[in-house]
Amino acid sequence: MxxxxxxxxxxxxxxxxxxxxxxxxxxxxxxxxxxxxxxxxxxxxxxxxxxxxxxxxxxxxxxxxxxxxxxxxxxxxxxxxxxxxxxxxxxxxxxxxxxxxxxxxxxxxxxxxxxxxxxTAAQGCASSLNLPLTHRGLATGLRYVTGHCQKDVPLDLDWASLADPNTTLVIYMGLAAIAEISTKLVEHGMPADMPAVAISKGTTSEEQKVFGTLTTIGEQAKAAKLPAPTLFMIGDVVGLKDSLELPSFSGSEAKWGDRPHLEVING
Ligand SMILES: C[S@@+](CC[C@H](N)C(=O)[O-])C[C@H]1O[C@@H](n2cnc3c(N)ncnc32)[C@H](O)[C@@H]1O
CATH class of the missing domain: 3.40.1010.10 (Tetrapyrrole methylase, N-terminal domain)
Structure with missing residues (x-):
C-alpha cells in the first residue's frame, strides 16, 4: 500500500x-x-x-x-x-x-x-510592456488590490491610502469596477491624469494593451472590449512607456537619439 x-x-x-x-x-x-x-x-x-x-x-x-x-x-x-x-x-x-x-x-x-x-500577473504584465513597477523618484511602493466585489455591494477599500501618487497601484479582477475605482481615487486626491494601462492576457500571444489616464482607462478598456483576464496598472511608472519602448524600425525613421531619455537619478 x-x-x-x-x-x-x-x-x-x-x-x-x-x-x-x-x-x-x-x-x-x-x-x-x-x-x-x-x-x-x-x-x-x-x-x-x-x-x-x-x-x-x-x-x-x-x-x-x-x-x-x-x-x-x-x-x-x-x-x-x-x-x-x-x-x-x-x-x-x-x-x-x-x-x-x-x-x-x-x-x-x-x-x-x-x-x-x-x-504574478502584475510582474509578468509590467515586464511584457517593459514597464517597471517601482522606479526611483516615481514610485516608492507598490500595491496589489482586488477590484472584485459581491454583486450590488460597493467596493470597500481604503481609498485615502490607495490614492497615494507615489505608489504604483495594480488592480486585479477590476474589469467590472474600474470606473468606480477611478472615480474614488480621484475623489481622494489622485491626479486625474495619472498614467494608466489596461493589459489583457498579458505575456501570451493574445496580449492586448490600452494606455490612458486614471479617468479615461475604464472607458478605453470597455471600448476595446478587452477580454479577461485583464489587470490595470496605475501610476507615474506607466508614463515611462515612451522612454522604455524600443523603437520600431519597420518603415520608420526612428533613431535611438530621437528618443526621450529617462532622467538618471544618482545617489
Ligand atoms: C484570481 S486572480 C489570480 C491572480 C494570480 N494568482 C496572480 O498571481 O497573478 C485573477 C486576476 O489576475 C489577473 N490576471 C491573471 N493573469 C493575467 C494575465 N495574463 N494578464 C492580465 N491579467 C491577468 C486578472 O486581473 C484576473 O482577473
Missing part, C-alpha cells in the same frame, strides 16, 4: 510558459495528478506528461464555479491515495489565488505540501 502523497501548490505564472520556474517545470513533469485552474495557459498544460491524470477545477464562463471546499477535499483525497499531486494556479498561488486556503486544509488533514511561487 502506498503512503500518503504530497501536494505541490504551484504558480504557473501569467501565461508565457517560459516564465515558469525550473522547480515548477520539474514538479509538473513528475506529477501523477494535476489539478488546474482556468487561468493556466494551454501551452503550460501541454508540458504535462500524457499519462498524468488531469482535473480541471476552474470556473468556466457562464458555468458555476466548483466550490472551494470541493477542491480542497479533492486535493486531500488524491494525496491520501498516495499520489504526487500538482495544484497548478495562474500567477502566484498566494496572490489572490486562494492557495493559502488550500494549504490550511491540507494542514488540517495532515497532508504534506509545498509552495512553489509563480510570477
Amino acid at each position: 502506498r503512503g500518503i502523497g504530497k501536494v505541490s501548490l504551484i504558480g504557473a505564472g501569467p501565461g508565457d510558459p517560459d516564465l515558469l520556474t525550473v522547480k515548477a517545470l520539474k514538479r509538473i513533469q513528475d506529477a501523477e495528478v494535476v489539478v488546474y485552474d482556468r487561468l493556466v495557459s494551454q501551452e503550460i498544460m501541454d508540458l504535462v506528461p500524457p499519462k498524468t491524470a488531469l482535473y480541471p477545477v476552474g470556473k468556466k464562463p457562464k458555468s458555476h464555479p466548483i466550490p472551494q471546499e470541493e477542491i480542497n477535499q479533492l486535493l486531500v483525497d488524491l494525496a491520501k491515495e498516495g499520489k504526487r499531486v500538482v495544484r497548478l494556479k495562474g500567477g502566484d498561488p498566494f496572490i489572490f489565488g486562494r492557495g493559502s486556503e488550500e494549504a490550511a486544509e491540507l494542514v488540517i488533514a495532515g497532508v504534506d505540501y509545498e509552495v512553489v511561487p509563480g510570477i
Whole structure:
C-alpha cells in the first residue's frame, strides 16, 4: 500500500510558459495528478506528461464555479491515495489565488505540501510592456488590490491610502469596477491624469494593451472590449512607456537619439 502523497501548490505564472520556474517545470513533469485552474495557459498544460491524470477545477464562463471546499477535499483525497499531486494556479498561488486556503486544509488533514511561487500577473504584465513597477523618484511602493466585489455591494477599500501618487497601484479582477475605482481615487486626491494601462492576457500571444489616464482607462478598456483576464496598472511608472519602448524600425525613421531619455537619478 502506498503512503500518503504530497501536494505541490504551484504558480504557473501569467501565461508565457517560459516564465515558469525550473522547480515548477520539474514538479509538473513528475506529477501523477494535476489539478488546474482556468487561468493556466494551454501551452503550460501541454508540458504535462500524457499519462498524468488531469482535473480541471476552474470556473468556466457562464458555468458555476466548483466550490472551494470541493477542491480542497479533492486535493486531500488524491494525496491520501498516495499520489504526487500538482495544484497548478495562474500567477502566484498566494496572490489572490486562494492557495493559502488550500494549504490550511491540507494542514488540517495532515497532508504534506509545498509552495512553489509563480510570477504574478502584475510582474509578468509590467515586464511584457517593459514597464517597471517601482522606479526611483516615481514610485516608492507598490500595491496589489482586488477590484472584485459581491454583486450590488460597493467596493470597500481604503481609498485615502490607495490614492497615494507615489505608489504604483495594480488592480486585479477590476474589469467590472474600474470606473468606480477611478472615480474614488480621484475623489481622494489622485491626479486625474495619472498614467494608466489596461493589459489583457498579458505575456501570451493574445496580449492586448490600452494606455490612458486614471479617468479615461475604464472607458478605453470597455471600448476595446478587452477580454479577461485583464489587470490595470496605475501610476507615474506607466508614463515611462515612451522612454522604455524600443523603437520600431519597420518603415520608420526612428533613431535611438530621437528618443526621450529617462532622467538618471544618482545617489
Ligand atoms: C484570481 S486572480 C489570480 C491572480 C494570480 N494568482 C496572480 O498571481 O497573478 C485573477 C486576476 O489576475 C489577473 N490576471 C491573471 N493573469 C493575467 C494575465 N495574463 N494578464 C492580465 N491579467 C491577468 C486578472 O486581473 C484576473 O482577473
